[in-house]
Amino acid sequence: MDILERVYQRAQRQPARMVFPEAYDEKILQAAYQAGKKGYIKPVLVGCPQKIKALCQELQLDSQVFTIYDVEDDELKESLLSAYANYPYAIFKGKSLKRRLADPLYYALVLTALDKVDAAFAGISQPTGDIILAGQSIVGLKKEIATVSSCGIMQIPGFKGSEGDLLAFGDAAVCQNPDAAELASIAIATCETVRSLLDWEPRCALLSYSSLGSGSGELADKVVEAVRIANEQRPDLAIEGEFQLDTAINPSSAAKKVSQSSKVAGRANVIIFPDLNAGNIGVKLVQQFAQADAYGPMITGMNKVISDCSRSAPVSELVGNIALTAVRAMC
Incomplete structure (x- = not known):
């Protein structure tokens, strides 16, 4: 079903x-x-x-x-x-x-x-x-939440991901330029929402132009630090990165680019955009070119x-x- x-x-x-x-x-x-x-x-x-x-x-x-x-x-x-x-x-x-x-x-x-x-x-x-x-x-706001964010679900015709044609995402609507701590909070909140809504076990990839050190610079460093913070706060969640999009969702790309053991690479069912520019553009690209439906944004926090x-x-x-x-x- x-x-x-x-x-x-x-x-x-x-x-x-x-x-x-x-x-x-x-x-x-x-x-x-x-x-x-x-x-x-x-x-x-x-x-x-x-x-x-x-x-x-x-x-x-x-x-x-x-x-x-x-x-x-x-x-x-x-x-x-x-x-x-x-x-x-x-x-x-x-x-x-x-x-x-x-x-x-x-x-x-x-x-x-x-x-x-x-x-x-x-x-x-x-x-x-x-x-x-x-x-x-x-x-x-909830007492434990410092960052309001959002998440959504894309249904993408022709996409064959780990959850069929569905892919969860955050945040493409609220936080303009989250710092590392805020990005970690977004990843955690998105995973929790996806788990409660869809009964998925979240496999969450934080996106960047770099995959596990293939690129360098402060933008990639922010994502690396966000992954570290998220793993420290919620070791029970599979949150990994930094990954390029293809590395996150395509098993063939992940096999070429990721040598270490990974629960997420190539199998991500949740992707986290590094900022609002990337999120908004990414979602609208998929909507316009793939005729995808994007359900959301659902506000969290x-x-x-x-x-x-x-x-x-x-x-x-x-x-x-x-x-x-x-x-x-x-x-």
Whole structure:
């Protein structure tokens, strides 16, 4: 059975309540509707009920599939303000928070913080940075996490890797230029997310222009140091590098370039980009040239589950991303 099909089945067994603050976007509305009808989630929308229902009618969608929170309902807003005042990671309170609740994104994240929903999904019309800032402000970071990052899953037609046509990656959305410690944190967080979502045993390769010393320079040195830190912090995880991409995922290339014993070389199912330039370009290259679907980015390090999405993502990719987020929220 296809591993994504197993994700869909897991989502159906325990559908997550998922909130969508971008309820006026047609693609989001269609994706949330499809995911709801298939039983992956219980979709929740934030906005003006009349406007949402009119758009549903225009798109021939049954609005009864959705639970809708009215951002103009003052009584409901006051009850949320009162409840959120006791949230342990609250930064904004009172009038400061009330002003922000006019923004559907902040409203959705307050619902998430208060466990009115299990996860939040956004990004089709908002930059990742805005979602990260709102998430840090409203739901807060886990105590042991210093670096917010993201991970995703690529499904690549024609790719024959160690997990078929799937390859996990991090971070292609959040950390612009992580230092070695941050890169190690990204690798660990990505491995943990992949393990919980897909039941894989992570084999994680930190990417570089160099494979185990074939090149030199401070950019490669950063990756070498990140591997050392990750192995020191989590010796239970198979995290190796520095590897060039072909060395990481192609057994023939690994056989030529890696002489030492390796659990990862040629068999990586998780790749970690060294910075945001490499990550963003790498993912979009695969999307454009291989017609791959990239599910994510799933934001890691927050106290609650928040998922970002690409603004160019088609509805099919959004539905897959929603299902992955649902499973992650219920793990």
